[in-house]
Amino acid sequence: QVQLVESGGGVVQPGRSLRLSCAASGFTFTNFGVHWVRQAPGKGLEWVAVIWFDGSNTYYADSVKDRFTISRDNSKNTVYLQMNSLRAEDTAVYYCARDWLTWNFDYWGQGTLVTVSS
Amino acid sequence: EIVLTQSPGTLSLSPGERATLSCRASQSISSSYLAWYQQKPGQAPRLLIYGASSRATGIPDRFSGSGSGTDFTLTISRLEPEDFAVYYCQQYGSSPPAYTFGQGTKLEIK
Numbered sequence: 001q002v003q004l005v006e007s008g009g010g011v012v013q014p015g016r017s018l019r020l021s022c023a024a025s026g027f028t029f030t031n032f033g034v035h036w037v038r039q040a041p042g043k044g045l046e047w048v049a050v051i052w053f054d055g056s057n058t059y060y061a062d063s064v065k066d067r068f069t070i071s072r073d074n075s076k077n078t079v080y081l082q083m084n085s086l087r088a089e090d091t092a093v094y095y096c097a098r099d100w101l102t103w104n105f106d107y108w109g110q111g112t113l114v115t116v117s118s
Numbered sequence: 119e120i121v122l123t124q125s126p127g128t129l130s131l132s133p134g135e136r137a138t139l140s141c142r143a144s145q146s147i148s149s150s151y152l153a154w155y156q157q158k159p160g161q162a163p164r165l166l167i168y169g170a171s172s173r174a175t176g177i178p179d180r181f182s183g184s185g186s187g188t189d190f191t192l193t194i195s196r197l198e199p200e201d202f203a204v205y206y207c208q209q210y211g212s213s214p215p216a217y218t219f220g221q222g223t224k225l226e227i228k
Contacts, residue, residue, distance in 0.1 A: 108162035
C-alpha cells in the first residue's frame with residue numbers, strides 16, 4: 001500500500017535550519033510528484049512546495065520562497081524539504097503528499113511537527 | 119491569487135441528515151482543478167473528491183461534489199458518525215503552479 005513517512009521535525013530557534021524527509025513506499029516513486037503541505041496549530045492547510053516526478057521542476061509558496069528548498073533522491077524514494085532562516089510563523093505540522101493529476105494530493109503522510117521558538 | 123471561501127464555518131447536524139458545504143472562488147476556475155478533503159482530529163487530510171465531482175478511491179457514494187465556475191458544493195447525503203470532521207476545498211492555479219485551500223468547514227454533531 002502507498003505509504004509516506006515524514007521525519008526530521010523538532011524544536012529549532014528562529015533563524016536556524018532544519019531538514020525534513022519524506023520516505024515513500026508502495027508505488028513507483030519516479031512516476032509521481034510530491035508536495036509539502038503544512039498546518040499551523042489549530043489552523044487550516046497551506047501548500048508549501050512541489051517537486052516534479054523527475055525533479056525537473058520545483059515550485060514554492062510565496063511565504064517560503066528563497067528560504068525553503070525541495071529536492072528528491074529517486075534512488076532512496078525520498079523527498080526532502082530544507083528549511084532555512086526559520087521564523088516563528090513556520091511552526092506547523094508538515095505533511096508530505098503525493099501528487100495526483102498535477103492538481104491534487106491523493107496520499108498523505110502522518111506529518112511531522114516543526115516548532116520554531118527561542 | 120484565487121481565494122477560496124468556505125461556508126458555513128461550522129455546520130451542526132445529526133447523523134442521518136444531509137450536509138451541504140459550499141466553496142466559493144474569488145474568480146472562475148476550471149472544475150478539473152477543484153478538490154475536497156476531509157480531516158479528522160490528529161489525522162492527515164484525506165482526498166474525497168477531485169475534478170469537482172469525481173470520488174477518490176474508496177470514498178463512499180454518500181459523498182458527492184458538484185459545481186462550476188466560482189461555486190462548488192460538497193454534499194453528504196446521509197451523515198454517518200465517522201463523517202463529522204473538518205472539510206477543505208482546494209484549487210490549483212497554473213503559471214506558476216500554486217495550490218490554495220479554503221479555510222475549512224467544521225461539521226459537528228448536533
